[in-house]
Amino acid sequence: MxxxxxxxxxxxxxxxxxxxxxxxxxxxxxxxxxxxxxxxxxxxxxxxxxxxxxxxxxxxxxxxxxxxxxxxxxxxxxxxxxxxxxxxxxxxxxxxxxxxxxxxxxxxxxxxxxxxxxxxxxxxxxxxxxxxxxxxxxxxxxxxxxxxxxxxxxxxxxxxxxxxxxxxxxxxxxxxxxxxxxxxxxxxxxxxxxxxxxxxxxxxxxxxNDEYQRIERKRQEEKRKKEEDERRQKKAEEDAVIARTRQEERRRAEEKMRKVQEEERKKAEEKMRKVQEEERKNAEEKMRKIREEEQQKAEQRERELRRELDSARQCQRRNNYDDDNNINSMIRGLQSSGLGCGIPSMNGSMGMPFSPMSSGMEMPFQTMGSGGSRIGSAHGGRFTGEFMATRGAANGRPIYEGSRGGQYHMTSGDQFYSIHGILGYHDDGCVRVDENSIPRGIVNHRALRHLEIECVNSIDLFEFLESLLRCVPGLQQLQVTICPIEGFQISFHNIARLLQNYVSSLNYFHCKIPITNVYPCAIDQILHGSIHSIHLLFANVEMNNEYIIISSA
Ligand SMILES: Nc1nc2c(ncn2[C@@H]2O[C@H](COP(=O)(O)OP(=O)(O)OP(=O)(O)O)[C@@H](O)[C@H]2O)c(=O)[nH]1
Ligand SMILES: [Mg+2]
Structure with missing residues (x-):
């Protein structure tokens, strides 16, 4: 070799x-x-x-x-x-x-x-x-x-x-x-x-020699095998590296894709949010403008009406209230302006849940007349009261005088009850219904469903109703006739809340104010001080030469 x-x-x-x-x-x-x-x-x-x-x-x-x-x-x-x-x-x-x-x-x-x-x-x-x-x-x-x-x-x-x-x-x-x-x-x-x-x-x-050849062949074979093993191992390692690299690339690509999608989703959401925000702002702005315009129109109208009322007052003062025709003509003027008759509810969608007039149902009440009349309902009744309160003071303490009480008439079957003295004056000057003063055993006032009240002189309607309604929690229909005097103020807004809060079952309200007792300032208060707040039970405001009638239908 x-x-x-x-x-x-x-x-x-x-x-x-x-x-x-x-x-x-x-x-x-x-x-x-x-x-x-x-x-x-x-x-x-x-x-x-x-x-x-x-x-x-x-x-x-x-x-x-x-x-x-x-x-x-x-x-x-x-x-x-x-x-x-x-x-x-x-x-x-x-x-x-x-x-x-x-x-x-x-x-x-x-x-x-x-x-x-x-x-x-x-x-x-x-x-x-x-x-x-x-x-x-x-x-x-x-x-x-x-x-x-x-x-x-x-x-x-x-x-x-x-x-x-x-x-x-x-x-x-x-x-x-x-x-x-x-x-x-x-x-x-x-x-x-x-x-x-x-x-x-x-x-x-x-x-x-042969042995050397054999050993050499064996060694070469082993070397070849070793190289082959190494080559295989190297290939396996390379394959593993390639697989890992591919896997890593795939993972990176997926991650990238996920990020892109996430970003796109966020962008879309942001865009959508901006669009919605823009739409909301536009709608709010539109609403604000509409409200402003309505407010301005109402204010303008109010100014005009005030001017008209002022001129009417001046005219009346000049005539020393002698000429009722002037007032009536002013009121008619108001009626024709749309305020006095069928003023629509502030919220147009609020219709009355109970509307016997419009539905053609029979009215449970008869129109109030002097002396009243009997009610057909088994649990109906009529209350009349005459109150003349004069207010004074002695030693810094209030003194209340005047005729007391009133009458409550109620039918129960064929019986007709008259209850006297259920109203009383109180130290704070308010006229209230005193539940304790209702004679027990005569009538279950808590079962009352229909009630008519007539007050011939001025009382604080709010206070009066509040105390009365406590006594009649099941009341469904209420008719009130009051005769306010000059300067009398009625907050129908408060009364509406009162009725809704105290008598959840109430579905009919009728309030009649004789026009002859209402001076222009009272009309002013009724129409302009409270009428804008009236809703539901005060859906209708009617006015003729005799009455202002506020009712739920
Ligand atoms: N003076 C002298 N001594 C020598 C020489 N060569 C070897 N020796 C000595 O001879 C002795 C034996 O030497 P080794 O080299 O161990 O002999 P060996 O043949 O390897 O012995 P084994 O491993 O037992 O078979 C040692 O002490 C060496 O120092 C030489 O050239 N001159
Ligand atoms: Mg040796």
């Missing part, structure tokens, strides 16, 4: 203690690559390779591999049986494959034994007959040659050694491993040159 120019593999073989390890260290320029010591037994137990980067005299570099081996021909150890021999051989093959450039047979000055001649046979036996062409006899202990004796003279002193050297093609070399530094380096360089020459003589080949 052609030798590689930059490799040299050398095997040291010889008897125990001959200096194999020492020679190996010299070749490797080391003192400790192999363990070398003076001992009767083999120190080296297993083959061991050592490497050194050798530079020859031409500056060419080569890797020198030196394989140290256990001692041969030792009675105690070493190569004494087939098993150990095979083990050593196998290790040498492993460490020097694909072949050996040189077998160095290590012998020693003064210690050569005839058995060592068998080393050649051992080499032939292990490596084959041609291995001898690659053997060199290296004699250690050159420093121990007798004075004046050269290496060949020493060789010639032993026929067995001479035979060994001859068997090895007279290739021999003497070395003193005790040298150091340059002298030792010169020696090792000379030995390597001898090996080089031997290789050349062997046509530049290292020694190989």
């Amino acid at each position: 052609t030798s590689s120019q930059n490799e040299m593999r050398v095997v040291l073989i010889g008897r125990t203690g001959n200096g194999k390890s020492s020679t190996g260290n010299s070749l490797l320029h080391s003192r400790s690559a192999f363990h070398a010591t003076q001992s009767g037994q083999s120190i080296t137990k297993d083959c061991k390779p050592g490497r050194y980067q050798h530079t020859d005299t031409y500056g060419q570099q080569k890797t020198l591999t030196v394989v140290d081996t256990p001692g041969f021909f030792d009675t105690n150890t070493a190569i004494t049986n087939e098993a150990v021999e095979k083990k050593i051989a196998s290790q040498i093959f492993e460490m020097t494959t694909p072949g050996v450039h040189a077998f160095l047979i290590i012998t020693r000055v003064g210690r050569f034994t005839p058995e060592e001649k068998n080393t050649v046979d051992f080499i032939r036996h292990i490596f084959g007959p041609d291995a001898i062409k690659y053997c060199i006899v290296v004699i250690t202990g050159e420093d121990q040659l007798e004075e004046g004796q050269n290496l060949d003279e020493f060789i010639n002193t032993s026929p067995a050694l001479r035979d060994l050297v001859q068997a090895c093609g007279n290739r021999r070399f003497g070395i003193n491993n005790k040298l150091s530094g340059q002298p030792l380096e010169r020696k090792t360089n000379q030995l390597i040159e001898i090996i080089d020459r031997m290789i050349k003589n062997n046509n530049g080949n290292y020694y190989t």
Whole structure:
């Protein structure tokens, strides 16, 4: 097999203690690559390779591999049986494959034994007959040659050694491993040159045989398998990296897509929100403008009406209230203006839940007349009261005088009850219905459903109704006739709330105010102070020459 120019593999073989390890260290320029010591037994137990980067005299570099081996021909150890021999051989093959450039047979000055001649046979036996062409006899202990004796003279002193050297093609070399530094380096360089020459003589080949071939094939196969495994592993790793990269890219793309979608969704939401906000603002602005316009119109109308009323008052003052026709004509003027008759509810959608007039139902009440009339309902009744309250003060305390009480007439079946004195004055000056003053056992006033009240002089309608309605929680229909005096003020807004709060069952309300008792200022209060707040139970405001009628239908 052609030798590689930059490799040299050398095997040291010889008897125990001959200096194999020492020679190996010299070749490797080391003192400790192999363990070398003076001992009767083999120190080296297993083959061991050592490497050194050798530079020859031409500056060419080569890797020198030196394989140290256990001692041969030792009675105690070493190569004494087939098993150990095979083990050593196998290790040498492993460490020097694909072949050996040189077998160095290590012998020693003064210690050569005839058995060592068998080393050649051992080499032939292990490596084959041609291995001898690659053997060199290296004699250690050159420093121990007798004075004046050269290496060949020493060789010639032993026929067995001479035979060994001859068997090895007279290739021999003497070395003193005790040298150091340059002298030792010169020696090792000379030995390597001898090996080089031997290789050349062997046509530049290292020694190989079937076993080496087999091992080499096996090694190549293992190398190929290893490379294949590595290639497969590398491919698997690359595939894994690609898969991870793809997965990562997919994840990034999904993340990007998700972000884009999220952003688009937010943008759309923001856009929608802005549009809705804009629409809301526009609608609010529109509503505000409409309200403003309506407000302005109402204010304008109110100013006009006030002007008209002022002029009417002035006119009346001038006539010292003598000319009722003027007032009536003013009222008619108001009626024709739309305020006095059928003023629509402020909230157009609020229709009356109960509207006997419009629905054609029979009115449960009869129109109030003097003395009243009986009511057909079993739980209907009629209340009339005459109150004349004068208010004064004595010692800082209020004094109330005047006629007290009133009458309550009620039908129950065929009976007609008259109840007197159910109204009373109170310290705070209000006229209230006193529930305790209603004679018990005569009538279950809490069961009243229909009630008519007529007050011939001014009372605080709100206070009066509040106290009355506490006594009649089941009331469904209420008719009130009052006669306000000049300056009398009625807050129909408050009364409406009162009726709705206290008598949830109330579905009909009828309030009649004789016009003859109402002075313009009272009309003013009724129409302008409260009428705008009226709703539901005050859906209708009617006015004729005799009455202002406010009712729920
Ligand atoms: N004076 C002298 N002593 C040497 C020389 N070479 C080796 N020795 C000594 O010989 C003894 C044995 O040397 P090793 O190198 O251990 O011999 P070995 O062949 O490896 O022995 P095993 O490993 O037991 O087989 C050591 O004490 C070395 O110092 C030499 O050239 N001159
Ligand atoms: Mg040794």
